[in-house]
Amino acid sequence: MNSFTYTAAPDANTAAALLTADKHAQLIAGGTNLLDLMKENVAQPAALIDINNIDGLDGITTLDNGGLRLGALAHNADTAYHPLVEQKYPLLAKAILSGASAQLRNMATNGGNMMQRTRCYYFYDTSTPCNKREPGTGCSAIGGYNRIHAILGASDSCIATFPSDMCNALAALDATINVTGPEGDRVIAFTDFHRLPGDEPQLDNILKHGELITSIDLPKNGFEKNYAYLKLRDRTSYAFALVAIATGLELQDGLIKNARIACGGLAHKPWRKPEAEDYLIDKVPIKENFEAAADIILNGAMGYKDNAFKIELAKRAIVRNCLTAANLNN
């Protein structure tokens, strides 16, 4: 195989320093995506920095503001089945459990989940051009087989989608991401973390080389009374979403007081449209209103040869999921 060095970092600062020192280095935690990419010759890191031994990054702890901190190294399965997550953030639990398989969720970490790469067929196939894998070579998915590709926020350079389920819930919940790096610590709003492809599709997110995610903070509001997660895919399990919807609602006296709708499978990042959520404020939770919100979310959607159906599918999914959330405890 391609040779690479392997170093187990004892703490976050060392990991960040090692990473900063080598621009071809990559962090490895669960490795559920990176090892695949290495075997397929899609990723060829010169150095792997193993962060699994770093203490203190795998906890799930309550915050003074009533929120919850999810350690970057806590496993997806441990997160989904954590009593506080199950009670206060069932939307997150449900989203996590919609993804991958039990084995993968046992291995995968929360930080790693955000860092997973697209599942675009061409990204994985090194015999075909792909701007995300090799900038400047072109996008094969445009004009190719693009069933699983983006209908929103795509560019002429890339129409790939971001595959995570967990991140759709984190986007809906307005989580924040704590990172550390050579220039110190910073906090990134979840919805700012992943980026659209533009003309640099090789960049999935705004993390700088040298930075590592230490934890994810969930705000106090978990929308645990009215939430729903819906994942539509080509088989009932072990397939990535064609369309996934995370919805959280707050209802009062029969009116919507707060709404969150994040969509997966549609774009290069979990897709949220605050205008749609604002539109729903003080509206009754009925189909017509959710349809109008869906239209706002999907405004500007564009389909390709194999995925145009996702525009209508996404609309129906948003409506269904919002109705499910609204009627959850009825």
Add this chain to the structure above:
Amino acid sequence: MQQKYIGQPVSRVDGEAKVTGSAKYAAEFNVPKLRYGYVVNSTIAKGKIIKINLERAMAVQGVIKIYTHENRPSTAWLSFNYADMDAPPGKPFVPMHNNKIVYNGQPIAMIVAETFEQARYAASLVTVEYDKEEHESDLHAHLTEARLPKKGLATLLKPGPPKPKGEAEKIYEASPVKAAGTFVHGIEHHNPMEMFASTVVYEGEKKLTIFDKTQGTINCQLYVANVFGLPFKNVRVISHYVGGAFGSGLRPQYQLFLAVMASLDLKKSVRLSMNRHQMFTFGHRPATVQKTKFGANDVGKIQAINHESIGETSQFEDYTEIVVNWANMLYPSPNTKLQYKLKPLDVASPMDMRAPGGATGLHAVEVTIDELAYQAKMDPVDFRLLNYTDMDQTTEKPYSSKELKECFKQAADKFGWKNRNPEPRSMRRNHKLIGWGIATGIWEAMQLPTRAEAVLTADGKLTVSSATSDFGTGTYTVMAQIAADCMGMDLADVSFKLGDSDMPFAPISGGSFTAASTGTAVQAACLGLRKKLLKKAQKMVAAFTEAEFDDIDFTDSGLHLKNNSGPPLSYREIVAATKEKTLKSKNMGWPNAMKQRKFTRATHSAVFVEVEVDEDFGIVKVTRMVTAVAAGKILNPKTARSQILGGMVWGISKALREESVMDHRFGKFMNDSLAEYHLPVNADINDLEVIFVEEDDKIVNDLGIKGLGEIGLVAVPPAIANAVFHATGKRVNDLPITMDKVMDYASPLV
């Protein structure tokens, strides 16, 4: 013969070996100093190789040699030497024959190194310069260029369609009740769990032992001997366990050729295994486009059947399968027109894949029949019973047995069919539209000459062997059951061996003919052994001297005089008295052509399916399915049920999930992994029920065996498609039935 084990749900005799991992597969046999190969595949579909850059790969530590078309040792000159038992008419593909690229994924170089990892890494460093030519890979763009297939040896087992009868097109047009459709199937790949591998053990000059993944060890032995000019007896091919094959093992694959080539050249043992992507670089179930036009009279009697199919094949072989012959075997019609054509494309040759042709053709036939029943305003079961026949209309011969009516009855009762509201879109649960559909299945009950040997040893154990194959079908188990009953022995004292070309001759295992063919051979070998036992007994004990064969009961591991004129004589005693301390009989199990030729022999099935279709999203879920199968004598209801269940799961997969999607700009399959090539997962499979309606059929063979490999699958896709119609009111004739194809038809949101 007393049937103590035949018909019993005996657990798989190889089950423990498989679940504990002691069963070894082709890539798991280790020998000292084994070398490892790794293949580089072409990335264009058509053209010429200008240059293969090997410098970086050669520099990798441990690399021993790299083979390409430029330096590969010469093999047989004549094309027929490369033709295996399942080769279609044409010129078989020869790996690295020259610089020509004939399909994307074709093997063009092989690294041999001291470790697998070194070979794999070196392969990733090979770059190739091509002179690209324009390729054709899209069947739909070339339908008008289809032509009749060439004929050859393979045509014997796969006859073309019968000649037209009457005036099918004209009568169809004039029929008061009509149904027509265009049916589209994409390419599918077999994708067994075990990937193709060959471990070639170099035993000295021109002598090899090969552990190979195959459905026919002797097929591979002949292929290797012919291609490399080796004496047959110096080539031994072993394949004790096969981790699924589904037809992909019916032909030697390129890893066998390349591993043998390297082994002979290096005079070393070599292993070559494919990776999952490479499992998409040889045979596949061909893409097809079918058209049907069926007509019936006022009372629903079918009077015209038109069925045509266009399938793809490679540029070098005319792969054919039986797609259009089935309608007229099931439904009598005075007017029939059946057409079968091929369009060669720049792809690998298609191959037999579980129920080749049948799984394709019956979808079109049974959906058209369902539509015809609707047009005739009849229940789909009643419509089929109205058009029922005990006579195969294509050959005008009666079926040797056909309990299809009973299949309908039992499956309908179990399913609760009488509660069905025939109106489409009339049944629902919350957001889900419910649909109930049925289809009929048929598959030929073939039998081929096969040889087996039975050996009794002084410890009272019987070993029966034949070079046949068990790729999960249960051959080990059912053959041991047959042998135990034939000899009147305890099953624990009997073992069956297979998967070794040193064993008595067996043809490739496929087409549902293994149980009947090998079963008859086992019976013949046991009969031979019983005769030898009596001969020996006659010399040992006076009471047996005058006895005729029919005077003896062969039971409890001994010879018993039916008239009790003397004490029994055990097999043990007889064998102990022989000089060799063993008694053997090797016999051929011949199909009884005299009996068989007056009949058509076939298995049948009736499949009842319930689906839920999400009214907004078009997602189809098969919630329950009942399959009733009439397939002669069921040797082992447990392994038989597993085989039918496997077929039902496959049918769900074919109807709703599977398709190899090609990007025609590259002529390459883009979803070439098990992550993206969607097979059903556990969550896709719900309530499945299997009913066997036994047939007592002494025409097919003495044991009444018909075979089960394909019949579990063939009717499932149309039954699901018909259920989707009942749920939604729309026909989706383009498989797989994915949500996007159904969604357009689901109720509009507003």
